[in-house]
Amino acid sequence: MNIPPRKLAAIAFFLVAMGGIIALVRTPAENTAVQIAQESEEASSTAQVLLAVAQPGPELPKINAAAEPTAPVQFQASGVPHILKDVGEAAFDHFGLMEKDFTMIKSAGFDAIEGNFDICASNEDVQYFLDSAHAVGLKVILNAGAGEAEWGYACDGKYTAEQKPVWQKEQVRQWVEKWKDYPALYLWDTSNEDGGTMPYGTGGTMPDLNWETKFALSTEQLQQAYRDVKSFDPSHKIMIRMNGWYFYDNDSNFFRPGNAFGKDVADIVMVNAYSNVDEYFSDFVTTIMLRATRSIHAIDADVQMVPALGVWREPPIWVKPTPAQLVNDFNQAVKTEDLLGIGFFKYGAAGSEWL
Numbered sequence: 001m002n003i004p005p006r007k008l009a010a011i012a013f014f015l016v017a018m019g020g021i022i023a024l025v026r027t028p029a030e031n032t033a034v035q036i037a038q039e040s041e042e043a044s045s046t047a048q049v050l051l052a053v054a055q056p057g058p059e060l061p062k063i064n065a066a067a068e069p070t071a072p073v074q075f076q077a078s079g080v081p082h083i084l085k086d087v088g089e090a091a092f093d094h095f096g097l098m099e100k101d102f103t104m105i106k107s108a109g110f111d112a113i114e115g116n117f118d119i120c121a122s123n124e125d126v127q128y129f130l131d132s133a134h135a136v137g138l139k140v141i142l143n144a145g146a147g148e149a150e151w152g153y154a155c156d157g158k159y160t161a162e163q164k165p166v167w168q169k170e171q172v173r174q175w176v177e178k179w180k181d182y183p184a185l186y187l188w189d190t191s192n193e194d195g196g197t198m199p200y201g202t203g204g205t206m207p208d209l210n211w212e213t214k215f216a217l218s219t220e221q222l223q224q225a226y227r228d229v230k231s232f233d234p235s236h237k238i239m240i241r242m243n244g245w246y247f248y249d250n251d252s253n254f255f256r257p258g259n260a261f262g263k264d265v266a267d268i269v270m271v272n273a274y275s276n277v278d279e280y281f282s283d284f285v286t287t288i289m290l291r292a293t294r295s296i297h298a299i300d301a302d303v304q305m306v307p308a309l310g311v312w313r314e315p316p317i318w319v320k321p322t323p324a325q326l327v328n329d330f331n332q333a334v335k336t337e338d339l340l341g342i343g344f345f346k347y348g349a350a351g352s353e354w355l
Contacts, residue, residue, distance in 0.1 A: 096349020118147020145190030
């Protein structure tokens with residue numbers, strides 16, 4: 001079964017609790033930005049499940065890049081830090097977020113967030129994001145290669161036909177040096193599914209069926225991004241995101257075009273283990289994380305792992321996971337070797353097609 005990487009334009013839901021069960025859901029037929037459903041049977045049960053797996057964990061681990069790499073951080077299964085990724089929408093002022101959003105995310109038990117924007121974002125918006133996160137005690141992962149602008153795709157969306165990704169070292173240097181000393185900063189993210197969400201990837205605005213061989217990032221490009229960002233900021237570790245389906249659809253040769261990896265590519269790998277398809281596989285997260293961890297560690301034994309679970313829907317492929325499925329996935333995720341934390345996708349913005 002070959003499931004393509006997630007699309008950027010989709011339908012999402014995220015559930016939080018604040019003074020009771022509040023369900024935030026968006027469907028294709030809805031025109032309102034947020035539908036708040038209190039005490040409905042479906043919303044209540046699903047919210048309780050998400051909250052059950054998103055209770056506050058311990059203080060976020062310190063991962064100073066200068067620390068001895070042979071001593072990876074270990075966590076108890078009952079106290080794993082939680083990361084909420086792709087928070088907000090790049091097209092909106094302040095990414096469509098208000099201070100209450102950060103409070104709600106923190107109240108739901110998350111320890112860190114990753115913004116849904118790249119180096120095109122304005123200083124004002126990024127400062128707001130960092131300040132708001134810091135005010136409620138959230139750490140922040142910032143893009144420094146996971147966005148398309150870092151690879152030469154213009155901020156105005158005007159691309160050259162068949163344009164290949166080219167690393168923008170100087171622009172990234174300016175971005176990293178601007179934000180590297182901010183106290184809320186946790187990690188840098190230098191790749192999102194090997195470029196699969198860039199314009200010509202399956203999650204891009206102009207998807208090409210042959211994107212893996214034509215437009216995906218190579219191992220050498222990922223190494224260059226890692227090397228450069230590390231030279232700009234030696235104090236923070238670097239993460240990449242990988243598409244978990246490559247580890248489920250194949251039983252070997254995982255690192256191929258569209259899913260590149262190599263030595264000196266990342267300190268942390270987040271594997272998008274999105275099981276929320278119409279045909280649910282109960283062994284999905286275990287299989288993916290075992291194969292990913294073992295194959296990655298065969299190349300770089302110091303890499304720490306972050307499984308990321310899908311809690312959104314995007315018909316006809318992506319569906320809302322049931323409470324039992326989410327609990328099953330979470331229980332598998334916490335058994336990941338060299339576990340740094342667990343990610344969840346995603347939190348949108350009022351007025352967007354995401355919620």
